[in-house]
Amino acid sequence: MDIRTTFSGIFESILQREPIFKSKEALRHSYTPTELPHREKEIRHLANILAPALKGETPSNILIYGKSGTGKTIVSKFIARELMNTGKKLGVPVKAMYINCEITDTKYRVLANLAMGFGAKVPFTGWPTDKVYGALLEKLDEQKQTVVVILDEIDKLVLKSGDEVIYSLTRINSDLKSARMSIIGISNDLKFTSYLDSRVKSSLGDEEIVFPPYNARQLEDILRQRARIAFKEGVLDECVIPLCAALAARDHGDARRALDLLRVAGEIAEREGDEYVTEEHVKRANRKIEEDHIAKAVKTLPTQSKLLLYSLILLEEEGKNITTGEAYEVYKKLCKNLSIDHLTLRRISDIISELDILGILRTRVISRGRYGRTKEIKLEVPIDGIKIIIEDELRLKV
DNA sequence: ATTCCACAGGAAGCGACGGCCC
DNA sequence: GGGCCGTCGCTTCCTGTGGAAT
Numbered sequence: 001m002d003i004r005t006t007f008s009g010i011f012e013s014i015l016q017r018e019p020i021f022k023s024k025e026a027l028r029h030s031y032t033p034t035e036l037p038h039r040e041k042e043i044r045h046l047a048n049i050l051a052p053a054l055k056g057e058t059p060s061n062i063l064i065y066g067k068s069g070t071g072k073t074i075v076s077k078f079i080a081r082e083l084m085n086t087g088k089k090l091g092v093p094v095k096a097m098y099i100n101c102e103i104t105d106t107k108y109r110v111l112a113n114l115a116m117g118f119g120a121k122v123p124f125t126g127w128p129t130d131k132v133y134g135a136l137l138e139k140l141d142e143q144k145q146t147v148v149v150i151l152d153e154i155d156k157l158v159l160k161s162g163d164e165v166i167y168s169l170t171r172i173n174s175d176l177k178s179a180r181m182s183i184i185g186i187s188n189d190l191k192f193t194s195y196l197d198s199r200v201k202s203s204l205g206d207e208e209i210v211f212p213p214y215n216a217r218q219l220e221d222i223l224r225q226r227a228r229i230a231f232k233e234g235v236l237d238e239c240v241i242p243l244c245a246a247l248a249a250r251d252h253g254d255a256r257r258a259l260d261l262l263r264v265a266g267e268i269a270e271r272e273g274d275e276y277v278t279e280e281h282v283k284r285a286n287r288k289i290e291e292d293h294i295a296k297a298v299k300t301l302p303t304q305s306k307l308l309l310y311s312l313i314l315l316e317e318e319g320k321n322i323t324t325g326e327a328y329e330v331y332k333k334l335c336k337n338l339s340i341d342h343l344t345l346r347r348i349s350d351i352i353s354e355l356d357i358l359g360i361l362r363t364r365v366i367s368r369g370r371y372g373r374t375k376e377i378k379l380e381v382p383i384d385g386i387k388i389i390i391e392d393e394l395r396l397k398v
Numbered sequence: 399a400t401t402c403c404a405c406a407g408g409a410a411g412c413g414a415c416g417g418c419c420c
Numbered sequence: 421g422g423g424c425c426g427t428c429g430c431t432t433c434c435t436g437t438g439g440a441a442t
Contacts, residue, residue: 108418129419302429324405347430349406365406369440372404 019232020270020277026229027263029256032077037225038218039071042211046079049207050182053094053146054086058180061170061204065190066211069254072186075211076150083148093145101157107165110157111136114149133168140172140179147181154185155192163196170203213253219245222255223262231266237278240265247286261285291385297358298386299393304343305351306390307334312361313383313390322377324349338394352377360386 025031036043050059066072080096087094097117104113108129112122115136122132140147149169151157157165172181185204193201214222223241244265248258264285269277301309311330315322328345335342343351352375355361363375 106418304429343429344431345405346407346432350430353407365438367438367440368404369438370401370403370442371440372402373437373439374405 020235020266020275021230022232023230024263024266026226027259027266029259031226032074032081033225033229035225036071036075036078037221038214039075039211042071042075042209043079045209046075047082050079050083050148053083053148053182054090054092056092056144056146058146058173059148059182060206061183062185062207062209063193063205064184064186064209064211066188067213067252067254068188069248069252069256069258070211070213071255072211073152076152076184076186080148080150093143094148095145096148096150098150098152100152102153105157107168108132110151110165111168115139118147137172137175140181141177142179144178145180147179148184149181150184150186152186153188155187155189158192158196163200166196166204167200170200214249214255215253216242216245216249219248219253219255219258223258226259227262230263231277235269235276237276239279240277240282243279243282247282257289260289264288291382294360294381295385295389297360298389303340303394305355306393307331307338307340308348308351309355309360309386310334310390310394312377312379313387316379316383323374324352324377325374327352327377349375 026033046062049062052059064072064076077098080098083094084096095118097114099110099113101110104110111129111132115122115132118136118139120135120139122135151166154166166183166185169181169183183204190210193205196204220241223244227236227241241262244258244261247261248254251257261282262285265277265281268284268288269281274281298306298309308327308331311327311334312322314334315326315330320326324345328348331348332342352361352363356363360379360381362378362380364378365373366376367373
């Protein structure tokens with residue numbers, strides 16, 4: 001075949017090549033789809049509890065539990081939207097407010113956020129908390145209405161600021177004259193109520209709903225639904241979605257992880273100018289997500305932890321079994337060379353445990369008889385990448 | 399059976415820091 | 421803007437321990 005006929009117009013064909021994505025938005029965490037597969041039971045349950053709001057009555061407070069990526073937030077936001085829409089249609093004043101307690105994590109900020117959400121003018125700081133509470137009451141009572149407050153990541157709030165805010169909010173109805181409030185608390189932590197005062201526990205936990213993790217088949221359905229919106233037709237290889245689902249299912253059935261995998265796989269394919277997303281792209285996406293995760297963790301480590309980690313890398317490169325004592329000696333020398341004060345062994349021992357929790361290394365307590373008891377340390381991450389990161393960061397510091 | 403190494407990891411407390419509150 | 425208080429990162433001091441060596 002004549003090469004000119006085969007390749008003539010090759011640039012045009014590349015330029016005209018269709019992109020893989022139709023609308024990447026559908027794969028983002030913030031996207032709320034119109035249907036939520038495999039959460040029908042939970043949605044119905046929530047709707048039943050909240051329905052009284054549409055008759056002007058006060059719904060029970062609700063606690064929702066479930067691991068990350070099980071749909072707690074998305075379902076709550078969905079139901080809140082439905083509730084307000086129906087309220088509008090029926091002419092019943094219902095309002096829902098969403099607060100993420102990981103960001104809004106003090107008593108003052110929660111109350112101020114609510115008050116501002118209902119139109120009160122409250123400064124970001126400065127007022128006594130009681131005054132903010134008063135402003136919130138006043139605004140709420142301006143009309144007869146039912147208010148549903150969603151407190152996402154409520155466990156973080158309790159951990160940071162105690163249960164005082166929640167106590168005030170659960171008692172707010174006795175201070176309100178015409179308005180009514182109920183609370184939906186969302187928690188990742190199943191044991192979180194044990195930190196609560198028993199009075200708060202009983203009133204907040206009127207109703208409890210547990211969101212189970214998705215299994216691989218359910219994740220597939222979710223991915224297919226989103227993929228229909230996000231990708232051009234026929235660009236996904238047959239095995240792509242099942243593979244994303246299987247990888248995420250291994251990771252506690254986290255739907256967020258599954259969507260990330262699919263999105264990153266698509267991005268890799270698109271960047272490389274491939275027409276289809278294949279199994280290979282997904283595998284690389286999986287690696288990339290993990291590497292990004294580790295790189296981010298290493299970058300945000302405090303200087304002393306980085307120094308210790310660097311010492312561990314040096315030891316690992318010598319191919320030895322690392323123990324706490326050896327790591328400490330290398331770390332001390334490293335500090336001396338950089339003229340940085342070194343920490344005590346006790347603290348280093350704790351830092352090793354912290355790195356263990358982060359998944360950067362694994363430790364095992366071993367006894368070498370007469371030669372003492374120690375921890376055997378093994379790095380769990382590819383050392384080349386993090387070595388460069390630490391070298392860069394330390395050069396900036398020194 | 400006893401000793402003793404080289405740490406593990408708990409308890410208490412200290413100074414610096416930042417945010418709340420008036 | 422300054423007092424107060426909780427938190428964080430760290431040190432000091434401590435008791436506990438599995439098993440090779442004696």
